[in-house]
Amino acid sequence: MTALLIAGGRIIDPSQGIDTIGNLLIADGSIARVGRSNDALPYERYSVLHAAGMIVCPGFIDLHCHLREPGFEDKETITTGTRAAARGGFTTVCCMPNTEPPIDTRATLEFIQTKAAAEGAVRVLPIGCITKGRRGTEMVEMGELAEAGVMALSDDGNPVSDSRLMRYALEYSRLFDLVLIDHCEDLSLSEGGVMNEGWVSTRLGLKGIPAAAEENLVYRDIALAEMTGARVHIAHVSTAGSVALIRSAKERGVAVTAEVAPHHLTMTEEWVMGQGWDDKNASPLPLSCYETNAKVNPPLRTARDVEALIIGLKEGVLDAVATDHAPHTDVDKMCEFDIAAFGISGLETALGSLLALVHGGQIDLMTLVSKLTVEPAKIIRKSEIGTLKVGAPGDVTIFDPQAEWTVDPSVFASKGKNTPLAGHRLKGKVMATIFAGELVHKDESVKIEKEGLMVADG
């Protein structure tokens, strides 16, 4: 029997409330033992990964990413996207259905499942469309998609604008206990907008997307969830107003959950001014302004929104962190801001970005890890993942919260090099990712000893 012993790390598993220095043993693809360093090991042969100074936690789950396959393989494929996920510490990714064709039939769903099983570095759980062709007019055959294994339904990229259709979709989804993930955007308010509506959009002469465009649909979805008793999940929450709406809905017991993206927790609209912008009164625009890599939908908002999102995350109003990894080609981004594609390639910088909140004392490590593991697992009703319970799949992420590194998109596994973080220093790095007992990513500094000693006591 072969096994991997992760030795001497700080094991954090929010699903069991564990935060301890110890050893974790993975054997035959599953978690075999979690415990103190002096526990005896039942395996004769194993490898040892020395994790002193590192955090050992359940593999991260990303509820929201774009793998772009089928249809947009120049931006990303299941192969490259899942390798990016592994480098970012994610062992499960839920991919959005805005592919071409979109995931609205069993055939497309099975194509992705088959491809992911053959080529994927990590677990891929596809999300199906809410409406056929994402056209927002007729709901998909939810029963068939549920039977074929979708985790949730979403027209992400678009909202379900027709409130009556959203109502029916929510009601019907109860048959299969599927959660509907809505991209909340009132298109009549956001039309033509390319960034947050605020002083920066005014400064740059760009059309803004007001916070109310998101909040309007967040409120509608809450009202519909309350009316139908169905489960709604709000994708990529970006405004303080949305946090307030979700908070009050949760207090009333509405079945609403929500996610927030790392960039909305750590960046503001000023990022569109480019890295050369000097934060002082009446300072001129730098040549680097109109930073298309900071163009994302929903847009980067204000410092006040960021603060509300962090508090919302800490207090459980926002259940999970999801990357909204949206890879694009250079051609999609090296152009005028108005016509550049929306989206940030986020899988490989998520952890490093998020740990700034921990280093800044805004959120504790246990809470942050829960938002990446057990909490997203609950939303998609997959209690077997996002945990280090004995018998669970051997999905483990190991990171060094103190390791500093410089973001270099040219070494990303993702085809999407589109990040405003290029050249930035991040503190906190994924050192190894283990999926179903297999090492799918390892930092070059991590050493693994083969043929460990049988007795590790003391």
Added chain:
Amino acid sequence: MRTTKQREIAATLEAGIWRRRHVLDLDDFTSEEVELVLETADAMKEVLSREIKKVPTLRGKTVVTLFCEPSTRTRVSFEQAAKNLSADVINLGASGSSVEKGESLIDTARTLQALGADAIVMRHYHAGAPYLMARHTDVSVINGGDGCHAHPTQGLLDLYTVRDHLGTVAGAKVVIIGDITHSRVARSNIWGLSKMGAEVVLSAPPTLLPVGLSIPYFPEIVVEQNLDRAVEGADVIIPLRLQRERQKGGLLPSLREYVQLYQLDAKRLAKAKPNALVLHPGPMNEGVEITREVAHGAQSVIEEQVTNGVAVRMALLYLLLGGAQ
């Protein structure tokens, strides 16, 4: 053949006040730089008053005008300015160039550079396009208007016109009326006028006023939504063109109501200082933002703006392309 003024300008250049390669907006101009442009424009205006309005300063230089959006006066003004300085001028529009074939702006920039352009004057319907161009070429880029963002040469010629009449811009009360949200002229004027010490007052209905103007990242401005109050004691009034699409876009109930509330007419003009100047960036919608009477009245300097535009653009081309030699 050099005048005293030209010698003074040459001395200033040697002193290193002018180091810029591009003119993208007025936000990054120092007041000294603006002053230098205006003084250089004085010298150019002298050239324009000669019988033969041509000097050999930029002989052998190539200026490309790349106008991806319709424009009459700005493009012609630049072309005239470049020709007066003996530069070769190549005019490109979106139709008839590879821009129409979907060539990216970056490729266009590199192509024009490879073809030997010394300056690219560009107008583009997307805000920020000149910054993209400037990042990807070594050629001087002059922004001839980008989307709703900036129109720095209009800002400079407005400053020149005000200074020409009032002697100085400092202390002048300048009222800008109308569609501030979609106006690149207003944005560049806010920077230019404030930098030179004018008091800027904006007057517009709330639907045509952009958000966030009151925060310290902008120069200090005053918003007075009531036009009758805004024009009281004004030295300069600039009504902006009102695009008819704004009404269709739901920002205004009707042109009729806009005229009632925001048109600059003789009655309102009378509330300003007796010899207050009326400027307009053109093209005008006479009978909408301005009455015909005011547009062509004694206080209107709208035609002078056009002439001054040529002088200011000559000054910029001279400073960017000829000054260092």
